[in-house]
Amino acid sequence: MPMNFALLERKVRMDIDMTQMKGPQVPPAQIAGLKQMAMDRLACIVLPDAKAMEIIFPALAAYVEMPLPEEEAAALNKNFKIHKTALGKEALDGHPCAKDRVMMTDEHGQKLEFIVWSAADLKNFPLQAQMNDAGAIVVIRYQNVQFARPDAKQFVAPPGYTKHKDLLQLMEAAALKPGANTPKKK
Numbered sequence: 623m624p625m626n627f628a629l630l631e632r633k634v635r636m637d638i639d640m641t642q643m644k645g646p647q648v649p650p651a652q653i654a655g656l657k658q659m660a661m662d663r664l665a666c667i668v669l670p671d672a673k674a675m676e677i678i679f680p681a682l683a684a685y686v687e688m689p690l691p692e693e694e695a696a697a698l699n700k701n702f703k704i705h706k707t708a709l710g711k712e713a714l715d716g717h718p719c720a721k722d723r724v725m726m727t728d729e730h731g732q733k734l735e736f737i738v739w740s741a742a743d744l745k746n747f748p749l750q751a752q753m754n755d756a757g758a759i760v761v762i763r764y765q766n767v768q769f770a771r772p773d774a775k776q777f778v779a780p781p782g783y784t785k786h787k788d789l790l791q792l793m794e795a796a797a798l799k800p801g802a803n804t805p806k807k808k
Contacts, residue, residue, distance in 0.1 A: 717741035
């Protein structure tokens with residue numbers, strides 16, 4: 623699933639188009655329902671210092687702020703021991719990359735293993751990471767990498783957006799919007 627990704631002082635923003643999701647865990651009817659409620663495009667902002675995240679729905683001019691799940695908040699402060707093993711070199715989207723197996727071990731001995739492609743011409747930025755998650759191969763791939771500092775305004779909900787106490791309240795408000803349950807005319 624393609625997404626835009628920005629990083630500023632440990633804050634992370636991901637712009638997601640849910641209609642691009644594929645796989646058995648995302649039935650097409652679910653995507654159609656999100657689209658009908660104008661919830662198919664969203665921005666997720668992770669705020670580690672506040673141990674919170676904001677989920678923003680631009681088409682609804684609405685957002686919800688939620689606490690980060692404890693496991694995710696704890697992971698942000700873990701110290702990992704990192705071990706790299708060179709696997710070779712490959713080109714990815716025209717970028718010469720070092721391909722490495724990366725093993726990250728936390729203070730409790732839990733291990734995460736990735737294969738990472740780091741682009742030499744992009745300051746060794748990890749253009750692609752591949753890992754196994756519950757038997758499925760997950761690939762994260764970055765394109766159009768830019769090193770310009772993003773605007774701080776990208777990491778807060780826009781002024782004038784309605785803040786809801788939780789996702790359920792936001793979904794109820796979306797369902798009550800005029801035209802929310804009527805198919806769009808082409």
